């Protein structure tokens with residue numbers, strides 16, 4: 001009889017089984033440590049988001065072999081961007097998974113000029129989902145990583161109006177936020193305000209399984225992620241920062257052209273992502289309500305920071321559904337460094353003005 005102690009093997013088997021049972025919906029309930037209606041709602045909503053992610057991941061994995069899955073639709077969206085067929089598909093997936101759900105009565109998407117009201121979910125639906133169905137869709141046709149970004153807010157009132165003024169609230173009003181990264185594996189990273197947690201899709205189970213709990217971003221990191229092709233369009237302060245990292249050891253440039261992948265790297269390795277204002281887009285390119293604010297919520301929950309350069313990102317009040325803001329986001333020391341260059345240039349401008357008066 002084998003007399004060696006196999007308890008460690010038994011533990012490993014039990015741990016692996018327990019981990020494989022830590023699905024997303026169970027984790028949300030554990031996070032809220034309650035089975036109150038609100039907890040059940042959030043758990044169910046996260047489960048629907050997971051279903052959308054699985055449907056999109058499946059389509060992405062087959063797109064290269066499917067007629068009509070890749071390329072452009074020929075349409076232009078409210079952002080003035082050419083619409084990819086995958087953008088349209090993913091947008092419709094989110095709508096479909098929330099119809100008949102009874103949970104979400106309004107969807108606000110990068111791909112839709114006005115919010116979409118799910119009539120059968122009203123007035124029971126107490127939540128609004130804000131999302132970018134496929135972020136970085138320029139990467140889809142070249143099989144590079146893309147993502148989905150989402151935020152959940154309370155539904156205020158029931159009047160179905162196109163302007164949706166009640167959505168024009170700061171980022172602190174978000175109940176939950178996160179992203180899906182469609183990469184070598186599909187990952188879902190979320191927070192309901194109790195830390196940041198990462199799940200990997202196990203295709204053999206069709207479930208998102210917990211892979212990293214209470215993720216914390218390093219206070220400082222080597223990565224700076226920015227499209228340096230816009231250098232000619234930036235304020236001097238941003239150029240000062242870029243000149244600094246060009247001339248000092250310890251920094252690496254990483255930029256994929258897809259926000260979710262760039263942010264995911266920084267969340268796990270530390271560093272800073274920037275999309276500053278440019279001459280052509282002084283408010284920057286990224287949209288506040290369904291790109292920057294959800295990511296700011298998430299990174300702050302992981303111990304990081306997010307700023308417009310002059311204001312905490314989560315404090316920004318949007319003036320319209322598709323408002324844009326500059327974004328500086330990542331490790332708190334790296335974000336502070338970028339802000340210090342902005343503050344220095346502001347001081348110099350102030351001194352010159354005083355000098356003139």
Ligand code: P6P
Nearest residue numbers: 135136137227257258259260285
């Ligand atoms: P640029 C993709 O279109 C996106 O919205 C983000 O995913 C990405 O970070 C950014 O735009 C890239 O923009 O101007 O560098 O190509």
